[in-house]
């Protein structure tokens with residue numbers, strides 16, 4: 150599955166479920182819970198895994214298979230499992246491999262629900278974790294490896310801090326210690342970085358974000374080598390976090406335009422980042438492909454483009470951040486990201502409000518930090534709306 154004669158864009162479009170007798174050009178939705186067998190022998194052999202074939206949509210479905218086959222080609226992995234949400238993907242990518250007594254080494258800057266899995270759920274099954282600060286060097290990571298460490302789990306760029314982790318160094322460390330290396334690649338997407346280039350064993354996704362890119366569905370995926378995914382498939386098949394065929398169909402269509410959307414997201418984000426750097430009321434702008442980003446060189450090495458997310462800070466603290474949001478006319482106030490529509494969030498008072506100010510600072514959140522998911526509207530309209538809100542919130 151990981152080899153193809155085609156380029157990224159072509160794979161995203163031309164990987165398609167076999168045409169039916171109806172000769173359709175666009176793939177239909179296989180809205181069926183189960184699949185019929187030709188005869189008793191085919192049923193027996195399919196259940197015995199002697200032949201490949203669909204049995205029941207909790208196990209596999211043509212729409213989800215098409216979505217996963219595309220994603221495998223884009224992420225350079227052999228195999229994968231589609232899940233009903235990004236969190237289902239995160240959870241089974243961890244739970245398929247860990248048992249009582251094991252330990253996870255993770256970046257402190259993680260998506261909120263992933264943090265809840267590590268701190269609130271895994272301890273129930275006697276699985277412990279250690280967090281490493283996003284700015285820590287590779288020696289600190291190595292120092293925190295224990296004899297029972299089974300997995301390293303990271304996200305890069307981080308949310309909302311947009312700090313990067315060095316995937317090459319972490320990949321080597323994981324390999325040296327024979328630890329599974331799991332990378333949540335949701336922020337970057339396979340168009341911008343392929344964690345398998347740097348030794349990732351598992352690549353996890355929330356397809357809800359840039360992969361769908363239009364704010365229509367919730368979905369996820371776990372990808373990796375065949376023998377790794379076999380474990381994940383076993384867990385998925387028997388615990389049931391299956392993606393619905395309708396969402397598999399939508400997300401496979403979404404991948405067809407991933408490359409053009411990401412080019413535009415990144416172009417708009419870089420233009421907006423440079424524009425904000427020139428505004429006197431803006432005290433700081435963070436975007437991986439701005440030369441002022443503290444890890445600009447790493448970003449250039451590890452990422453093909455800077456991504457669709459940026460953050461900035463306004464003079465004036467928490468109240469200013471909230472007034473800014475209330476002054477926006479066009480940009481949406483919503484928890485999603487990676488949408489065609491530009492979105493602003495204020496992490497200090499929303500997504501990360503449960504953290505103490507000191508904990509917020511540790512993951513890069515200051516009181517007036519604004520996170521922007523830069524959409525695909527005309528860049529001048531995005532700039533105008535933000536500038537107007539900056540003025541109004543003074």
Ligand SMILES: *Cc1c(COP(=O)(O)O)cnc(C)c1O
Pocket residue numbers: 234235236237239260304308333335336354355356357358367368369
């Ligand atoms: C949104 C998100 C998730 C969770 O995905 P859902 O599809 O909302 O379940 C996980 N990781 C990251 C980095 C995310 O942004």
